Amino acid sequence: MTDVLADKRTATRFRVLVEIADRQPAVSQGEIADAVGVTTQAVSEYIRDLVDDGLVEKEGRSRYRVTKEGVDWLLRTADDVRRYADRVTEDVLGSVHEDAAIAVDDVEAGDSVTLTMHEGLLHADPDGEGSASGVATTDAAAGEDVGVTGFEGIIDLEPGAVTVYQVPPVRTGGSGAVDLGALADAVADADLVLATGIEAVVALRRAEHPPSVTFAVGEVAAAAAGRGLDVVVVATADAVGRVTDPLRDADARYEVADLS
Structure with a gap:
């Protein structure tokens, strides 16, 4: 266990120093006491x-500042705490965390299952390979939800792609200006079809x-793309930015395409 968690006094010392660093130079001991839970x-x-x-x-009176040595100690201790938390999350909780999956076949609690992703949903197969x-932590018939814990390995999953098609706003023709045959072809093979804007929905x-x-x-x-689905989004032209911004933030693979 990291030193700062070895005893209550060391942990409180760390928290007090953090509060000083956060409030310096004007430090209210009463506020720190309330934040830390001591007198x-x-x-x-x-x-x-x-x-x-x-x-x-x-x-000066009620004025304190963390020194360079204090900052160094905080950084070292924070790194120790972070590493300890990572170990707890990955090694300890990772083995006891329970999630739900769809049973591919009948399964009983205690069975080893292979985990795969289909249609964006987690599946558990007692006879699969992967x-x-x-x-499994519960009994389940094929198609039912089953609890799963003791996760090991990485699910083999290829991220999906997003294609964004633009539809003109109503002032320039709206859905009436869309080649409906081309639109039907564009979305035919998509795992998921989404729309934003009235013109896009109507089209x-x-x-x-x-x-x-x-x-x-x-x-x-x-x-959806992060779960392996190929997605088509049809968007009114002036709403395209509201679609691509979240995609960019999520580092999702996407393109904006024409219907021609």
């Missing part, structure tokens, strides 16, 4: 010790491919 007298004693150890310097596995309905989602489509498209 004002205890904060005074901690500050005195920090000054004696050269981690804090006093500049690079990711887990252990897809006229092409007999109504969209699955018409709100927050940029975020939905990014999430």
Whole structure:
């Protein structure tokens, strides 16, 4: 265990120094006491010790500043805490974390299962082969939800792509200016079809491919692509930026294309 978590006094010393660094140079011992959960007298004693150890310097009444040595100690200790937290998250909680999956076949609690992603959803197969596995925590029949824990490996998943097609706004023709045959062809093989803007929604309905989602489509498209789905977004021209911004933020693979 990292030193700062070895005993309560060291942990409190770390928290007091963090609060000083956050509030310097005008430091209210009462505010620090409230933040840390100790008495004002205890904060005074901690500050005195920090000054004696050269981690804090006093500049005047109720004015303190963390020294270079104090900053270095904070950085080293924070790194230790972060590494410890990462180990807990990955090695400890990773083995006990439970998630839900769709059972590919009948499965019983305790069975080893192979984990795969189909249509953007996690599947557990007791007879499958793959690079990711887990252990079932519940009984389930094929097609039912099953609990899975003890995750190992990485799910073999190729991220999907997003194609954004523009539809003119109503002032320049709207859905009436769209080649509906070309639009139908463009969305025919998509795993998920989304739309933003009335003109885009109407165009897809006229092409007999109504969209699955018409709100927050940029975020939905990014999430779906991240789960391996190929997505088509039809957007009114003046709404394209609201689609591509979330895609760019998520580092999703996308292109803006024409219907011609």
